[in-house]
Amino acid sequence: MMKFHASQVYTVMGFWTSLANTTMFTTYAVYQVIAVGLNPVQLMLVGTVLEVTVLLFEGIAGVIADTYSRRLSVLIGTFVLGFGFLLEGSVIWLAQAVPILSAFLWLLLSQVIFGVGHTFISGADAAWVVDEAGEENTGRIFLKAKRAGLLGTLIGIAVSVWLSFLEPNLPYIGGGMLYLLLGIFLLIYMKETQFVSVQQQDEAVSHWANLKATWVSGTRVIRRQPVLLMVLLVTLFSGAASEGYDRLWQAHLITDIGFPQSPPFWIGLIAVVSTLASLLVMRAAERRIDLNNERIVLRGMILLTVLRIAAILALALSQSFAWALAAVLLFEIVRTLTSPVYDTWLNLNVDGRSRATVLSMMSQSDALGQTAGEPCVGWIGQRFSIRASLVAAAVLLVPVLAVYNRVRTKHQR
Structure with a gap:
């Protein structure tokens, strides 16, 4: 089986996530405003629900990554994002199949899933690659991954416009599938060799005590x-x-x-x-x-x-x-x-x-x-x-x- 260095895996992540995000978000207004029919107030609520979710879950996800596994946190976040975006692209179909909830309410639920998935990746991916590749290589790796992400952006712009012409929701369906494919790639090629979890350091301590200790340690570092x-x-x-x-x-x-x-x-x-x-x-x-x-x-x-x-x-x-x-x-x-x-x-x-x-x-x-x-x-x-x-x-x-x-x-x- 082909082997990838940590920096190569991180570069693939940079390219693939940019491709997926640009595919979805370049023409998001065509879908949300024209197809779903959101008004300005609803558009603001969509953004607010997303940011509040990130605000509530960001710290929790970071603690889990430091306590147990950065790799596990990234994997969870990638698959959750994939399912969240698939849900967002399916809200009109779901509203017709399950009329109890409107398309707008399904869309809000997808933003909660989106926010939770984002928090599991945020911080954990950078922490993982810094551990695996070394701090002395950090700047070069981040620049290379960003450059790969720009290539993904260029491709994603064209893909987004093309899919949007076919059906307004297809960019989100395509983006969700791209995240699921990335999750499978990471499951196979993303290795974690330098990180020692708190649980491994002291197996006698409960899970909640480990989470609390990691959170307190993080706040102390900042103070x-x-x-x-x-x-x-x-x-x-x-x-x-x-x-x-x-x-x-x-x-x-x-x-x-x-x-x-x-x-x-x-x-x-x-x-x-x-x-x-x-x-x-x-x-x-x-x-x-x-x-x-x-x-x-x-x-x-x-x-x-x-x-x-x-x-x-x-x-x-x-x-x-x-x-x-x-x-x-x-x-x-x-x-x-x-x-x-x-x-x-x-x-x-x-x-x-x-x-x-x-x-x-x-x-x-x-x-x-x-x-x-x-x-x-x-x-x-x-x-x-x-x-x-x-x-x-x-x-x-x-x-x-x-x-x-x-x-x-x-x-x-």
Whole structure:
């Protein structure tokens, strides 16, 4: 049987999950708005249910990964996501077969399953590959996986549009099947050799005591390391800012700027161009940036945050389509590069024994920021304008810049 190194498995995961997610989410509005018939309030509820589920389960899943097995946690999450997305793609059929629940209620249930599956993978996949491949290889692996994910994104855009033309729900059916296939691949090729579970360390202790001990250990790690407390602030404000941008940039282009031609054509073209440009940038970063040097990583995070703020402000203040297009492309490229750099910086500051728990707490903070930021930024848009909402999203990133600068100053001292 063919053998895969941990870094290769992680790269396959990066490609396959990006392919599946892009297949589903590129044309999600066609399915949810046109086929299912959701109104704006229902669309907001769908997002809220997802984020609340992540907020509630993120810490629990991280503790399970650190207590028993990161591999087991990833496998559970992958299969749960597959079934959740299959359910989401079948809500109209289910509403007809089981009329007790409407398609909207079935959709909400699928978001709960989606959120639970996400929490089992979040943090556990990164913790697993860092353990198996070594911290010294972390930056290179994350960059390579992200680059593979961009290739999956390019393919997924085309697959999503094609399946959506056939039937609006097929992208979700296809994405769910892709996750199930990934689960089978991981079941065979994902090995765990470096992790020692808490249960193995002390078999006399009960399961609940082990879970509690792991959770307490994770919180102690964060309390003892001021840099991790600062990371919590980063994820909180970044989550709030990203939610505002993601919900509003297309609406801003449609209602305030206007497209030269069909909006779906331009939205797809923006996705393709930003992905291709991100591939080039990621390749250059992989060759020239030493992500094992924390000082370089911190400088990179500060620069990338400044560029994200500038891009959102440029979009908010844009008066022409060309200006807005340049701002959107800049933001998407910067966000793509930010992900592996941030993951590297975070893993360099996390203790291996509680890595999955701490990473899950960071994701929990991000979910809290998104849950709190969405209504605030949305209210500003309703009360004033979408431009004002985008400015608010940019302002929410300013504290992130301050946190990075403070950490950099402490390192210099």
